[in-house]
Amino acid sequence: MRAATLQAQTVNKSTVYRRCLPGGPWRWVLPGVIVLQNSPPTADQRLVAALLYGGPHTLITGLEACRRQGLRLGDMPPDDRVHILVPHARRVRSTGYVLVERTVRMPTGRSIGEIPVAPVMRASLDAARRIRAETPVANLLFEAVQRGGCTPAALSAELDLGNSRGSAIPRQVLKKITPLRSVAELNAKQLAESCSRPPTHWNPKLYTSDGHYIATPDAWWDDVGLAWEIDSVDFHYSRDAYGRTVRRNSRYGQAGVPVVQTLPSQMSSNPVGVERELEVAYQAASERGRADVRVVPDNAGVHGQGNPAA
Incomplete structure (x- = not known):
């Protein structure tokens, strides 16, 4: 009070x-x-106190707002501050555990458990501008895209409208993640740059010659018909997800497409070994001959059976 x-x-x-x-x-x-x-005070009491300190129309933003809206933030740098947005005309300063950001662009918030929070797009960028390492920023922005309903283009537009302070790393990350689907793919793309022949496509849709869907590999070498899948344990832990992976691998086999499967942890623990495995697989695929499959752009229509979600 x-x-x-x-x-x-x-x-x-x-x-x-x-x-x-x-x-x-x-x-x-x-x-x-x-x-x-x-x-x-409890965690919620700390938030209520920060809101009272900020005054009317104050919103919780940053990591706490992201967490309360369902984003997974397990690898974020430790920070026990509460980040709030207040109208620019209000003369309130940061103090104690409260980080105050005065803004002329006060967003429309939403209440979660009676705590008013900034929308995911604003909250994730407010947090990202204060993180000084690329990997946690990439994790956060991927979460905003995958679980928060944002798009890389919308995040970039929002970043351009806001304060430029701290925007360099988020801006670099957004340029890299636009064609990708996860931080693991970002790390894979960086690793693949050291291969003698980097992938020709990222996340292409593959179809048989008669129009049946095969898969959407993380990376693809079109000259030899080699697929690369970054299979995280977290993504495939459920029975349904595991079943989808098995069916995907079966379609690869039926189409004669060789595939390299890599765990995200392998890229950090043994990048040289992963690179060597890709080089060997590429050489074997070139000697074997390319399977009769075709790459279809996302905006192209395809005739035939098959379900890309299966």
Whole structure:
């Protein structure tokens, strides 16, 4: 509760001060904001206190807003600050655990568990501009795309409209991830640049000569007909996902398409070994002869049977 609210309810200033002394029943959380208990505030109480400190129309943004909207943030750099957005005209400064960002572009928020938060697009970029490493920024923005309903183009447009401070790394990441679907693919693309023959396509749709869908590999060498799949355990952990992978591999086999399967962890723990495996697979595919398959752009129609989601 705000101290001013308590005073307006006939609790005089000296009583508020006395009850917040060490050993008293209350404690100060932020300037002008009190928690009516002596124990440390809970996570939600910290958020409410930050909102009270910011004043009317304040929104939680950054990582906490992303987390509350379903984004997975397991590998983010540790940060216990609460990031809030306040209207630019309000003279509020960062203090304690609260990071205050005054903005002339106050977004329309949404309430999650009675906590008003900035939309995913704004919240993810507000967080990304304060992270100084490319990989966690890429993870965060991929999450915004995959789980937050954003697109790389929309994120780039939002980034252009906002404060330029801290935008360099998010801007670089957005340029790289536009044709990709995960951080694992981004790492794969960087690793593949060192191969003697890098992939010719990323995420192409493959069809048989009579129009039956085969798969959408992460990477594809069209000259020899070699597919590369980055199969994360996290993505394939469910029974349904595992079943889709088995059916995909069966279609590869029926079409005569050789495929290299790599775990994301292999690219970080043994990049030289992964590169060597790709080189050997490429050589074997070139000696074997290319299967009769074709690459179809996303916007092209295809006649025949097959379901790209299967």
